[in-house]
Amino acid sequence: xxxxxxxxxxxxxxxxxxxxxxxxxxxxxxxxxxxxxxxxxxxxxxxxxxxxxxxxxxxxxxxxxxxxxxxxxxxxxxxxxxxxxxxxxxxxxxxxxxxxxxxxxxxxxxxxxxxxxxxxxxxxxxxxxxxxxxxxxxxxxxxxxxxxxxxxxxxxxxxxxxxxxxxxxxxxxxxxxxxxxxxxxxxxxxxxxxxxxxxxxxxxxxxxxxxxxxxxxxx
Numbered sequence: 001x002x003x004x005x006x007x008x009x010x011x012x013x014x015x016x017x018x019x020x021x022x023x024x025x026x027x028x029x030x031x032x033x034x035x036x037x038x039x040x041x042x043x044x045x046x047x048x049x050x051x052x053x054x055x056x057x058x059x060x061x062x063x064x065x066x067x068x069x070x071x072x073x074x075x076x077x078x079x080x081x082x083x084x085x086x087x088x089x090x091x092x093x094x095x096x097x098x099x100x101x102x103x104x105x106x107x108x109x110x111x112x113x114x115x116x117x118x119x120x121x122x123x124x125x126x127x128x129x130x131x132x133x134x135x136x137x138x139x140x141x142x143x144x145x146x147x148x149x150x151x152x153x154x155x156x157x158x159x160x161x162x163x164x165x166x167x168x169x170x171x172x173x174x175x176x177x178x179x180x181x182x183x184x185x186x187x188x189x190x191x192x193x194x195x196x197x198x199x200x201x202x203x204x205x206x207x208x209x210x211x212x213x214x215x216x217x218x219x
Contacts, residue, residue: 002028003027003028003031005024006024006027006116006117008113008116008117009023009024009027009113009117010024012088012109012113013109014092014095015091015092015095019091022087022090022091023084023087023088023091025087026083026084026086026087026088027084027087027117027118029083030080030081030083030084030118031080031118031119033076033079033080033083034076034077034079034080034118034119034120036076037072037073037075037076037077037079037080038072038073038076040072040076041068041069041070041071041072041073041076042069042073044065044068044069044072045065045066045068045069047065048061048062048065049062049065077118077120080118080120081114081118081120084114084117084118085106085110085111085114088106088109088110088113088114089106089110092105092106092109092110129169129172130169130186132165132169133163133165133166133168133169133170133186162187162204166186166187167187167204167205167208168208169186170183170186170187170201170204170205171205171208171209173186174201174205180198180199180201180202181193181198183201183205184197184198184200184201187201187204
C-alpha cells in the first residue's frame, strides 16, 4: 500500500522530481520498517503478559519483556531514521560538491525533514517536560501544603492558581494535539480529573495564551 507524499519531503529544496521520488520510496520503506519493528517489540511483551495471566511468568519476566520491547522499538526508530537520512544524503551528495556545504545541508535540511515526516515522537523529551512541570507544581505548593489540586483547601468559588511553567506545558501539549482531559491531568495533577476541571481547560489556556508565544492553533 502506497503512502501519500509527505509535504516536507515533497518540498525538499533543490531536488529534481526523480530525486524526490527516490526519497519518497525510502520514506515508504522507512515507515514500513518502523511499524514492523514496533510490532515485533510488542509481540514479545504481549506473549509474556499472556503467560503471566496464566501464572507462567514472573514480575521480573514482565519487566524484562517490557525493557526488551522498548529496546526493539528504539532500534526500529533508529533504523527507520537512518533509511530516510541515507536516501536524502545520497541525493544531495550529487548536488553539494563542497564537503562543508554538504554537511551543513544535512544538518539544516535532512535532519529536520526526518523529524517532521516520520511518525516518531520524542517521548523522552515529553516525559522530561512533564516532570519539569510537575516539579514546578510541587515547588509552588510548598512543603507545608502538599495536597494535590483536586484536594486543595480553598474557599468556594475561588479559582485554582497554577504556576506559569505548568500552564505553558499544558498549552504546549494542547497545541500538539492533546485533549482537554489530558491537559487537566497535567494542570490539576490527577489521573482522573473531574468534568468541571476538564471544562475549565479551554478558558484557562485561552487566558494564558494571550500572553504566550505559543499560538499555532485554536483551542
